[in-house]
Amino acid sequence: MSASGGPIARLIQQLGKLPGIGQKTAARLAFHILRASPEDAVDLACAITELRARIRLCGVCWDFTEDEPCAICRDARRDTALVCVVAQPQDVIAIERTGGYRGRYHVLHGVLSPLDGIGPEDLRIDELIRRCGGNEVKEVIVATNPSVEGETTSVYLSKLLRPLGIKVSRIATGVPMGGELEYADRLTLARAIDGRREI
Amino acid sequence: MRLRAIRIRGWRNLETVTFSPGPRVTVFHGDNGQGKTNFLEAAYFLAEFRSWRTKTAPDLVQWGQQAARLDGQVEVGGLDRKVEIEVAGGRKTTRVDGKTARRDATSLRGLAVVLFVPEDLQLPRAAPAARRAFVDRSIFGVDRGYYAEALAYQRVLRSRNAILRQGLADGTLLDTYDDQLARLGARLVVRRRDVVSALRPRVEALFERIHGPLSAEIRYHGHAEVEKAEGESGVESALAEGLRTRRGLDQRRRFTGFGPHTDDLAIRLDGRLAVEHGSQGQLRSLVLAMKLAELAYVHEALGEAPILLLDDVASELDQRRRQQLFETIAGLPGQTFITVTDRTFVPQLPGREDFSVVAGRLAPGGPGAP
Ligand SMILES: Nc1ncnc2c1ncn2[C@@H]1O[C@H](COP(=O)(O)OP(=O)(O)O)[C@@H](O)[C@H]1O
Ligand SMILES: [Mg+2]
Ligand SMILES: [Zn+2]
Numbered sequence: 001m002s003a004s005g006g007p008i009a010r011l012i013q014q015l016g017k018l019p020g021i022g023q024k025t026a027a028r029l030a031f032h033i034l035r036a037s038p039e040d041a042v043d044l045a046c047a048i049t050e051l052r053a054r055i056r057l058c059g060v061c062w063d064f065t066e067d068e069p070c071a072i073c074r075d076a077r078r079d080t081a082l083v084c085v086v087a088q089p090q091d092v093i094a095i096e097r098t099g100g101y102r103g104r105y106h107v108l109h110g111v112l113s114p115l116d117g118i119g120p121e122d123l124r125i126d127e128l129i130r131r132c133g134g135n136e137v138k139e140v141i142v143a144t145n146p147s148v149e150g151e152t153t154s155v156y157l158s159k160l161l162r163p164l165g166i167k168v169s170r171i172a173t174g175v176p177m178g179g180e181l182e183y184a185d186r187l188t189l190a191r192a193i194d195g196r197r198e199i
Numbered sequence: 200m201r202l203r204a205i206r207i208r209g210w211r212n213l214e215t216v217t218f219s220p221g222p223r224v225t226v227f228h229g230d231n232g233q234g235k236t237n238f239l240e241a242a243y244f245l246a247e248f249r250s251w252r253t254k255t256a257p258d259l260v261q262w263g264q265q266a267a268r269l270d271g272q273v274e275v276g277g278l279d280r281k282v283e284i285e286v287a288g289g290r291k292t293t294r295v296d297g298k299t300a301r302r303d304a305t306s307l308r309g310l311a312v313v314l315f316v317p318e319d320l321q322l323p324r325a326a327p328a329a330r331r332a333f334v335d336r337s338i339f340g341v342d343r344g345y346y347a348e349a350l351a352y353q354r355v356l357r358s359r360n361a362i363l364r365q366g367l368a369d370g371t372l373l374d375t376y377d378d379q380l381a382r383l384g385a386r387l388v389v390r391r392r393d394v395v396s397a398l399r400p401r402v403e404a405l406f407e408r409i410h411g412p413l414s415a416e417i418r419y420h421g422h423a424e425v426e427k428a429e430g431e432s433g434v435e436s437a438l439a440e441g442l443r444t445r446r447g448l449d450q451r452r453r454f455t456g457f458g459p460h461t462d463d464l465a466i467r468l469d470g471r472l473a474v475e476h477g478s479q480g481q482l483r484s485l486v487l488a489m490k491l492a493e494l495a496y497v498h499e500a501l502g503e504a505p506i507l508l509l510d511d512v513a514s515e516l517d518q519r520r521r522q523q524l525f526e527t528i529a530g531l532p533g534q535t536f537i538t539v540t541d542r543t544f545v546p547q548l549p550g551r552e553d554f555s556v557v558a559g560r561l562a563p564g565g566p567g568a569p
Contacts (some may be wrong), residue, residue: 112372114361115354120372148354148379156375 042137060131062091062107062124072104079103081138084126085157087111087150091143103141106131111149112156120156128157132166139167141196158199169196200311200506202242203279206270209261211237212559223550224528224535226564227544234559235538239314239508242536245271245282246312246506248293248302256291275309276503282310286558287528303347311505313494317515322489323466323474323482330464333489334419337394338499340505345390352383356460363453377442380458385435387459388421394496395419395464401492402485409523410484413468417489421463422457480517487520491527504533513537513544522546 008030016026033041057063058070065071072078072092082103086092092105098164108123120126131137140159158168204219212234227235240250240259250259266287273280275298283294284369288426293300300307312349322329359376367373399417406415420426428437441457442449449455466473466485498504507528513521528535529548539545542553542564553564 102284112375114365119362119365119367120369121513148351148358152355152358152375152379156372159371159375 023133029117061105062109062127063092063105067121077102080136082141083128083131083137083139084141084143087144087153091114095143103139106140108144111144113149123153125160128164129160129164132161132164137166139169141169141171142199143171167198169198171196200246200309200503201274202245202506203272205241205245205272206319207238207241208269208270209264209267209506210241210259210269211261213237213241213261214560216561218561220534220536221550221552222534223531224537224545224552225534225545226542226545226551226553227538227556227561228540228553228564229556231540233556236510237559238302238556238561239510239536239538241269243312243314243508244284245269245273246310246503248284248291251314251316256286257289259286273310280310298462303343303345303350305342305344307343308341309501309503310343311497311501312508313340313490313497313505314508314510315512316510317489317512319490319512320483320486320515322486327461327463330466331460331462332502333493334391334395336462337398337493337496338390340493341500343355348383348386348390352380352459353386355379356455360454363449363455366450366453370428373446377439377446379437380442380455381439384438384459385431388419388425388434388438388462389431391459391462392419397496397500398489398492401495402488405488405491405495406484409487409520410481413481414470415473415485416467416470418465418467419462421459421462446569482519483516483520485517487524491524494531498533504531506533507531507535509535509537511538511540513539514541532568 001092011030011033012023012026015021015029016023018026021029033044054066054067055064056068058065058068058073060069060073063070063072067074079102083106084095084097084101084103085106085108086106087110089107092107095101095105106124106128108125108128110123111116112118112120112123128140132140140157142154144153154170158170161168201222202220204217206215206217207213208210208215218238227238228485229235236252241251244250244259253259266285268286269282269284271282271284273282281294281296283292283297285292293302295304295307295310322333335345335349355376357378359373362369362372368525395417402417403415406413422441424441425434428434438458442455449457468477468481468485473482477485494505494507509524510526512524516524525546525548537545545551555562555564
């Protein structure tokens with residue numbers, strides 16, 4: 001139908017780079033966009049452009065944000081002494097949905113995974129240590145997944161943070177073994193935060 | 200576990216067939232290369248969600264076909280369950296009662312087979328990994344969750360080795376992996392010790408029955424300093440300590456040379472290492488005793504017989520040991536599937552049903568031995 005390199009082929013190629021989208025699905029989406037109303041298509045394009053233009057990383061917690069620092073880091077009602085460490089920005093959304101957590105966050109953007117070539121320097125770990133070096137932070141909750149990599153990351157962090165006098169705990173109960181934090185239901189997650197154990 | 204029926208489609212060289220084995224002994228006979236082992240492999244896959252012959256699922260798909268499918272009806276703990284396996288597009292899907300099920304799901308307890316293949320006869324002479332696998336299989340047969348524990352240990356081990364290879368000098372990072380390795384490793388050691396203790400008296404008694412009055416002993420064998428440690432936390436400390444003291448060596452060699460991944464199963468006859476002092480016949484009797492001990496252990500722990508799968512083993516054993524094996528099988532309450540090239544190797548057994556396998560086609564092969 002379209003020569004390779006044409007607009008359709010280009011869109012299919014770009015969509016195909018998204019996680020979980022194969023060539024077939026990419027083609028289906030591309031033709032869907034083509035058939036949608038012009039306004040919808042332009043809205044989608046603008047949303048993507050705006051996303052990249054306006055969203056940055058918060059310089060305090062490294063979550064995605066429009067403002068610097070982010071709304072959570074600016075919220076004076078939230079406890080600055082308590083920091084919940086998560087692997088991904090999606091995990092912040094999952095924990096916020098529980099409605100019960102009143103501390104702050106720190107987003108690592110991954111977990112330690114030597115088999116994938118991901119070491120401490122690839123994560124926002126130095127930033128966390130620096131943040132905990134002051135007098136403000138007293139307790140850190142590590143909320144990485146209970147996978148081998150998530151567990152290892154939490155042990156590594158506790159080894160770095162405890163000498164700084166920080167109380168380190170791990171959310172352990174509730175989140176099923178091998179389960180993804182992102183998909184854990186709200187109640188389970190809330191219970192997990194309450195039942196955290198010190199490591 | 201009992202296999203009530205299995206529908207096989209696109210599996211290796213087998214023709215599409217729905218097969219309902221009897222409650223006791225099923226004999227598959229035929230010339231070499233006809234597909235007898237392929238039947239055993241299908242039954243094995245239904246319980247194990249993998250094959251002992253290949254790690255690459257697409258090997259199982261009949262050449263020129265898109266997919267291989269097994270639909271099994273099994274009875275486990277008095278409950279009828281439906282097991283579906285599909286291998287297609289390079290991936291396998293495993294479902295139990297309509298829901299995707301993983302190999303390590305503890306809810307699948309009782310879905311169990313014990314496999315005996317000619318390579319097992321090399322067990323005393325094989326590399327330690329084969330003997331560790333023997334120990335691990337007995338644990339897994341009773342607790343499928345053990346698979347996840349063993350995998351987690353392997354993953355931490357491979358991660359630590361990756362760090363050693365990269366020559367990273369982050370001491371805290373290595374401390375972290377040491378901690379994890381010690382914690383997960385202690386769990387493996389304790390479980391392996393326990394199962395070997397449960398197998399030991401059985402091996403001893405079975406060997407005497409099969410071979411005669413000579414004491415056979417199996418013992419889990421780890422590093423000296425870990426051997427002395429008791430209980431999971433004791434073993435964990437000993438493993439952590441061992442990793443710490445050998446770190447320099449590990450860093451020079453760029454791999455982890457200490458831990459349960461290097462352990463072994465020591466097999467002795469009258470106190471002497473069987474592999475060095477045992478005769479060929481004694482070693483064969485030992486393996487037979489070990490396999491029958493595994494069967495008895497899993498049977499007792501589950502409260503129900505696993506399916507025994509014997510691939511071409513009869514032809515590898517002499518008259519006496521073959522007779523011992525079949526006497527045991529005659530006394531088993533569960534199902535046994537046997538492959539042989541020569542039906543006369545298998546004696547008349549209770550409930551025996553024969554099937555011939557020719558070019559992947561199954562045909563009822565007359566009742567009992569000819
Ligand atoms: N994926 C496959 N598709 C078709 N045939 C296969 C496949 N894999 C193996 N075979 C054939 O299966 C036969 C071996 O079957 P097997 O069960 O091992 O024989 P045996 O009766 O000796 O136990 C061989 O003829 C081999 O070519
Ligand atoms: Mg064969
Ligand atoms: Zn922030």
